[in-house]
Amino acid sequence: MAQLSLRNIRKSFKSVQVLHGIDLDINEREFVVFVGPSGCGKSTLLRLIAGLDPITEGEFHLNGRLMNGVAPSRRGIAMVFQSYALYPHMDVYENMAFGARLMGLTPQEVEARIAEAARMLQLTPLLKRRPRELSGGQRQRVAIGRALVRKPDLFLLDEPLSNLDAALRSEVRLEIARLHQQLGATMIYVTHDQVEAMTLADRIVVMNQGRIEQVGSPRELYERPANTFVATFIGSPRMTLIPVTHAGEQLTLEGAGSVAPGQLPASPDGRLTLGVRPDALAITRATDGDEGFAASVIYTEYLGDNAYVYARLGDGTQVSVRTGPDVQFAADEAVTVSVRPGGAHFFSAEDGKRLVA
Amino acid sequence: MSTASATASRKAMTYGDRPGMLASLGRDGLLQIILIANTIIMLAPIVIMVFSAFKTTPQIFQAPFSIPDFTQVGNFIKIWNETNFLRYLLNSFFVTGASMVLILTLGTMAAYAIGRYAFTGSSFILMFFLAGLTLPLKLAIIPLFMLMRDLGILNNQLSLIFVYTAMGLPTTVFIMTGFIRSLPNELEDAARMDGASEARIMWAIMLPLVRPAMVIAGIQNVVPIWNDFFFPLVFIQNDNLKTLPQGLTTFMGEYTTDWGVLFSGLTLSAAPIVIIYIVLSKQFIAGMTSGAVK
Numbered sequence: 001m002a003q004l005s006l007r008n009i010r011k012s013f014k015s016v017q018v019l020h021g022i023d024l025d026i027n028e029r030e031f032v033v034f035v036g037p038s039g040c041g042k043s044t045l046l047r048l049i050a051g052l053d054p055i056t057e058g059e060f061h062l063n064g065r066l067m068n069g070v071a072p073s074r075r076g077i078a079m080v081f082q083s084y085a086l087y088p089h090m091d092v093y094e095n096m097a098f099g100a101r102l103m104g105l106t107p108q109e110v111e112a113r114i115a116e117a118a119r120m121l122q123l124t125p126l127l128k129r130r131p132r133e134l135s136g137g138q139r140q141r142v143a144i145g146r147a148l149v150r151k152p153d154l155f156l157l158d159e160p161l162s163n164l165d166a167a168l169r170s171e172v173r174l175e176i177a178r179l180h181q182q183l184g185a186t187m188i189y190v191t192h193d194q195v196e197a198m199t200l201a202d203r204i205v206v207m208n209q210g211r212i213e214q215v216g217s218p219r220e221l222y223e224r225p226a227n228t229f230v231a232t233f234i235g236s237p238r239m240t241l242i243p244v245t246h247a248g249e250q251l252t253l254e255g256a257g258s259v260a261p262g263q264l265p266a267s268p269d270g271r272l273t274l275g276v277r278p279d280a281l282a283i284t285r286a287t288d289g290d291e292g293f294a295a296s297v298i299y300t301e302y303l304g305d306n307a308y309v310y311a312r313l314g315d316g317t318q319v320s321v322r323t324g325p326d327v328q329f330a331a332d333e334a335v336t337v338s339v340r341p342g343g344a345h346f347f348s349a350e351d352g353k354r355l356v357a
Numbered sequence: 358m359s360t361a362s363a364t365a366s367r368k369a370m371t372y373g374d375r376p377g378m379l380a381s382l383g384r385d386g387l388l389q390i391i392l393i394a395n396t397i398i399m400l401a402p403i404v405i406m407v408f409s410a411f412k413t414t415p416q417i418f419q420a421p422f423s424i425p426d427f428t429q430v431g432n433f434i435k436i437w438n439e440t441n442f443l444r445y446l447l448n449s450f451f452v453t454g455a456s457m458v459l460i461l462t463l464g465t466m467a468a469y470a471i472g473r474y475a476f477t478g479s480s481f482i483l484m485f486f487l488a489g490l491t492l493p494l495k496l497a498i499i500p501l502f503m504l505m506r507d508l509g510i511l512n513n514q515l516s517l518i519f520v521y522t523a524m525g526l527p528t529t530v531f532i533m534t535g536f537i538r539s540l541p542n543e544l545e546d547a548a549r550m551d552g553a554s555e556a557r558i559m560w561a562i563m564l565p566l567v568r569p570a571m572v573i574a575g576i577q578n579v580v581p582i583w584n585d586f587f588f589p590l591v592f593i594q595n596d597n598l599k600t601l602p603q604g605l606t607t608f609m610g611e612y613t614t615d616w617g618v619l620f621s622g623l624t625l626s627a628a629p630i631v632i633i634y635i636v637l638s639k640q641f642i643a644g645m646t647s648g649a650v651k
Contacts, residue, residue: 052546073552085543089565098561099551150551 002153009058036207078147086131228352256314261344265355278322280343292338410621432621445604456521464529472537489527536570
């Protein structure tokens with residue numbers, strides 16, 4: 001069990017600042033996912049928490065104790081690395097025993113802990129194998145097992161699934177979720193895959209360019225994204241952002257028509273960014289006098305239970321619309337795209353922040 | 358038996374049937390011939406050395422390539438009786454062994470520091486070591502002689518060990534630094550999370566992984582040190598301290614040389630290195646090819 005608080009954490013490598021003041025609290029037993037595009041600083045933040053890199057500025061408390069400058073092994077943290085980082089010259093048992101022995105446990109205790117971890121992760125028949133004799137999924141389990149035997153308060157997982165194939169990925173994802181329930185430890189999980197973030201997290205921390213964009217439950221992030229970055233990062237296919245001007249109830253896109261999606265937020269200069277997810281858009285063949293934006297179809301993507309239609313609006317903005325699987329549009333067909341009531345998000349045209357209607 | 362030959366002939370059929378096979382067979386065959394020829398050229402001097410060890414000097418000049426009577430071990434007996442052979446052998450082992458221990462210990466530690474830790478001047482230190490590669494040490498023999506004299510270790514095996522260590526460090530540091538740098542950082546991080554100290558990370562995690570490179574660096578250095586004639590000749594006069602190559606010159610007179618005895622001495626002196634090489638060759642090859650395949 002661990003409770004973390006990060007206060008104004010900054011990190012610079014030489015003159016380049018990569019983290020610009022991170023404030024974050026993580027509660028006991030929480031499963032928190034750091035998500036963001038590559039280079040956003042999420043792995044760096046994880047390494048600062050682990051103690052592998054020094055914090056340039058700011059304070060990190062773990063269970064109320066200041067952790068700046070404390071050696072990684074004294075933080076009660078275990079980490080699972082992206083490349084697994086198993087010791088290649090040791091068998092599975094020795095890999096798990098290495099850290100446990102360094103904790104000063106008795107040989108009996110070490111053996112008991114390894115036996116328990118091996119049972120939980122179905123590694124018992126593999127204990128005498130070397131890492132190179134294991135498959136990717138098995139190596140991943142050994143890496144998790146190595147973390148388990150240290151019985152840490154806090155697990156850090158750095159993109160643990162990125163080296164696995166798609167089928168195995170969902171399997172191990174499930175296993176990690178099950179482990180979290182079983183152990184009740186705090187877990188911090190770094191990924192660039194928003195599906196992993198959405199499925200595993202109690203709370204997601206969306207990062208971009210060394211800053212936190214938004215912290216919230218998967219549902220909050222999906223339903224009330226704080227800004228255009230979060231809005232487009234979470235959800236697949238991504239939310240379409242349409243720059244519009246508004247007069248009264250009408251939102252107008254130059255050269256494409258206008259829509260009236262309901263109550264609108266106030267905006268000083270009459271400009272807004274309208275954000276709509278594929279499921280909140282409707283698409284019909286163009287007829288005269290439709291309310292909606294005129295668009296031309298680029299491509300229809302058939303997925304079995306539904307289909308996505310990609311279309312280009314008058315000003316060149318590309319939209320994606322979810323439709324039923326029977327809908328067929330030809331390329332370059334003229335269509336009208338309209339917004340379903342309640343499905344619109346509004347963002348400031350200036351800074352991309354969410355505007356409340 | 359019959360099924361085996363049937364499969365073999367079927368295999369031969371498909372082998373010949375495949376288009377382009379003959380062409381690639383021709384190229385591979387040529388490569389094989391070149392490699393076999395190369396092997397013969399490389400092995401011939403060693404074979405002649407071993408053959409000559411069992412011949413008398415007149416026999417060597419009459420029929421240098423003939424196969425000798427291997428029961429005729431007079432040369433070996435002569436070496437045993439007329440020289441301090443065992444003494445020389447032990448001296449060679451001592452000097453080479455001590456130099457190798459120093460080279461590998463110091464070289465690996467230096468390479469580890471240069472390869473794994475970022476500190477100002479690390480690349481300068483590496484360049485400083487590498488500069489040693491470009492230095493013809495034998496040119497410095499006179500200052501070295503005076504240095505050893507002033508240190509009071511002329512006629513002392515320490516002088517050899519120091520010179521060999523200095524000679525061996527550049528290549529060792531060069532080979533080891535490159536290898537150590539190629540090891541993944543995450544291994545080190547993982548060990549650090551496990552609570553290992555810096556010394557333990559080096560000893561328990563990194564060193565086992567760089568063993569192939571250590572074998573390469575070792576072989577690279579052990580052969581010239583074992584065979585060195587020049588430095589013992591200059592630094593050592595006491596017969597009890599002579600190394601093997603130096604001691605064997607007893608049989609090389611100014612006017613006459615007992616070639617048979619000399620060759621049997623050379624055979625004995627080459628044997629330990631050949632044995633070491635054969636024992637370590639698996640690791641050596643592993644070291645040369647590691648990094649080629651992940």
